[in-house]
Amino acid sequence: MQKNVNALYRLEELEGYIGRKDSPIEYIQAALMPLVVQVNDFQDYAETVTNRMELDLQEMDIYAMLDGVMSIADQLVEDKSGVTVEEEIAENLPSIDADATRLSQALLNLIHNAIKFTDKGQITIRISREPNNILFEVHDTGIGIAEENQELIFEPFETILEDKKDPRLGFGIGLKIVEHIIDLHDGETWFESKAGVGSSFFFTIPV
16 A cells, blocks of 8 residues: 555656656656657568558548648757748548558658758648549658669668768668558559759559
């Protein structure tokens, strides 16, 4: 009983720190978040290579999904002065059969990469209607990808960064997960890029 009382007391102590700027809780959350993201990425990658990832396909409103994605994108770009996130979204887009959580994950992965590799300029999210598909594009004015490195982009555990201490260096599995999510939706994924100019990553979802 005493143990439970002590635990409750400690919890009540911490309540005063929750939501407070520069509190210990905020620092702990900030420290743990990258680890949580990495664990989730490896779990998703394991599901990708073993074909165990499953979709929860439902009728999805593209605009509602995008509202959530853009809220997170705005947070991601907050600390990146000189970089803005814009959207160019067609009107009257139809609903699609999709897994909203997984599709948001794929789009946010591309947006996060674009922000990470853009020091100045603009990230533009475009969504348009094609005859049989909805076309999604994430365009950036970042460092771009040299032609000799482009074949590595969707290869797991590969990187175009030469400096292994570069803080932007990840595990190289995010784009493979994106490609798999879009494959499960019967869509296609590709990119266009030029070193020093920027990149555009695209995917389609059938209507």
